[in-house]
Amino acid sequence: xxxxxxxxxxxxxxxxxxxxxxxxxxxxxxxxxxxxxxxxxxxxxxxxxxxxxxxxxxxxxxxxxxxxxxxxxxxxxxxxxxxxxxxxxxxxxxxxxxxxxxxxxxxxxxxxxxxxxxxxxxxxxxxxxxxxxxxxxxxxxxxxxxxxxxxxxxxxxxxxxxxxxxxxxxxxxxxxxxxxxxxxxxxxxxxxxxxxxxxxxxxxxxxxxxxxxxxxxxxxxxxxxxxxxxxxxxxxxxxxxxxxxxxxxxxxxxxxxxxxxxxxxxxxxxxxxxxxxxxxxxxxxxxxxxxxxxxxxxxxxxxxxxxxxxxxxxxxxxxxxxxxxxxxxxxxxxxxxxxxxxxxxxxxxxxxxxxxx
Numbered sequence: 251x252x253x254x255x256x257x258x259x260x261x262x263x264x265x266x267x268x269x270x271x272x273x274x275x276x277x278x279x280x281x282x283x284x285x286x287x288x289x290x291x292x293x294x295x296x297x298x299x300x301x302x303x304x305x306x307x308x309x310x311x312x313x314x315x316x317x318x319x320x321x322x323x324x325x326x327x328x329x330x331x332x333x334x335x336x337x338x339x340x341x342x343x344x345x346x347x348x349x350x351x352x353x354x355x356x357x358x359x360x361x362x363x364x365x366x367x368x369x370x371x372x373x374x375x376x377x378x379x380x381x382x383x384x385x386x387x388x389x390x391x392x393x394x395x396x397x398x399x400x401x402x403x404x405x406x407x408x409x410x411x412x413x414x415x416x417x418x419x420x421x422x423x424x425x426x427x428x429x430x431x432x433x434x435x436x437x438x439x440x441x442x443x444x445x446x447x448x449x450x451x452x453x454x455x456x457x458x459x460x461x462x463x464x465x466x467x468x469x470x471x472x473x474x475x476x477x478x479x480x481x482x483x484x485x486x487x488x489x490x491x492x493x494x495x496x497x498x499x500x501x502x503x504x505x506x507x508x509x510x511x512x513x514x515x516x517x518x519x520x521x522x523x524x525x526x527x528x529x530x531x532x533x534x535x536x537x538x539x540x541x542x543x544x545x546x547x548x549x550x551x552x553x554x555x556x557x558x559x560x561x562x563x564x565x566x567x568x569x570x571x572x573x574x575x576x577x578x579x580x581x582x583x584x585x586x587x588x589x590x591x592x593x594x595x596x597x598x599x600x601x602x603x604x605x606x607x
Contacts, residue, residue: 292534293526295323296330296343297427298451299471300518302549303369304343307538310545314537318530326451327427331521335361340526341535344519345371345427345471347576349440362571364522366535366562367587368542370552372501373432373514374475376482378464383412386486386498389513392436395419395467400444405465419447420456420468428453432469435513457482469514472501473550489513503552509586517575517587518551524569539563558588565591 294304301324308320325333327344334342335355348356348365356363375392377384383405387395391409395402395417405412422429424441429449434440448459453474460466461481475484486498489512505511522535539562543553554562574580574594 289528290317290319290530292318292320292341292531293323293339294320294341294343294520295325295333295339296341297327297345297518298324298422298453299327299345299371299426299428299473300343300368300520302473303518303542303546303551304520304538306545306549307541308534310541311534311537315530315533318534320534324451326423326425327430328425329451334363334521334523335359337361337523337525340523340528340531342521344521346431346434346516347519347580348521348573349430349576350578353573353576362524363573364524364566364569364571365573365575366520366522366539366566367517367554367558367575367591368520368538368562369518369546369554370506370587371516371518372472372506372511372552373428373435373469373516374472374501375467375469375485375487375514376460376475377467377485378460379481379483380464381483384409384485386488388488388490389436390490392487396421396433396436396443398442398444415465418459418463418466419444420459420466421447421449422453422456422470423449423451426451428469428471431516432514435516472506472552475501476550487511487514503547506552517554519575522566524571535566536563539566554587558591561588561591561595 292308294308301322304322308322312318312320322343323330327342327346330339330342330344331348331352333339335352336359348363375387394400395408396419402408403417404414405417406414408417421432421443429443430440433443437443448456450456453470456468456470457474457478460468461478475482484500486500488497488499499505499511501511501514506515509515520535520538522531527535539559543556543559546553574590
């Protein structure tokens with residue numbers, strides 16, 4: 251640092267006063283010593299779905315923490331993970347668990363991560379409010395409609411008693427975790443989808459498109475539907491033979507939390523890079539986990555049980571890295587977070603006991 255400072259000072263012209271030199275010298279020490287950053291800032295990016303919750307937490311945190319600054323970006327879950335796994339951000343908002351490809355990239359880049367569920371969400375399948383011919387679709391019909399290269403472009407092709415009118419489709423872009431989750435839940439393969447639909451990572455663009463098109467159908471997070479329920483109509487989803495549960499369940503806080511709205515309900519996450527945990531980042535994450543339950547309902551999400559938040563907070567305090575929910579073969583639809591975390595904690599304890607023996 252001192253050699254860099256000497257080089258910088260040597261390029262300055264002679265100054266008219268000693269006090270002026272001292273002031274500039276102090277600024278140079280701050281710039282060189284801090285690398286242009288601030289230990290009072292927290293960098294967050296990622297999911298547009300998780301963004302409203304993180305933004306709400308950040309606003310409350312900055313009110314309570316003098317000098318703290320939380321910068322929240324929206325690049326979609328996949329785009330956010332790209333930055334996170336390059337070490338550019340401390341926290342990634344994610345509307346799905348980390349993927350096998352992202353796990354591999356984290357390992358190759360030497361990036362560790364702490365996986366922290368923060369709330370529940372459901373995906374809403376919605377149509378124009380004046381659509382009077384459909385109230386419910388089965389998961390099988392959604393698969394037929396959205397499968398890659400699907401030829402269905404009229405409502406009558408989906409069901410005989412539907413009108414012979416075009417279907418205008420809207421959905422999240424490919425960088426969105428909502429897109430990944432919907433395709434995984436409905437198609438059985440993340441990213442498997444037809445491509446001839448109006449796509450955007452900005453859910454508000456989708457809302458405007460659907461409410462302006464009488465023959466439209468689309469999907470996005472439950473929070474965005476509830477914020478615009480007066481302009482949209484949510485459909486019930488029947489999981490049919492692929493899943494257990496009640497038939498034709500509409501998305502709501504109750505049906506998401508009790509697991510009956512399947513397969514389109516899920517937990518939401520933040521991922522924390524332990525190498526970037528400054529005192530301010532630590533304060534922010536603890537504040538997040540202690541207040542997410544209350545703030546989740548304010549922005550349209552569903553709070554987890556108190557026991558779940560206690561388990562997640564302990565996971566952060568223990569700096570437990572790796573994934574529980576992104577493990578191969580894990581189905582997070584209708585997931586009860588506390589059950590999975592307890593099982594993971596028990597497995598870890600059993601492994602530690604075996605190692606000790």
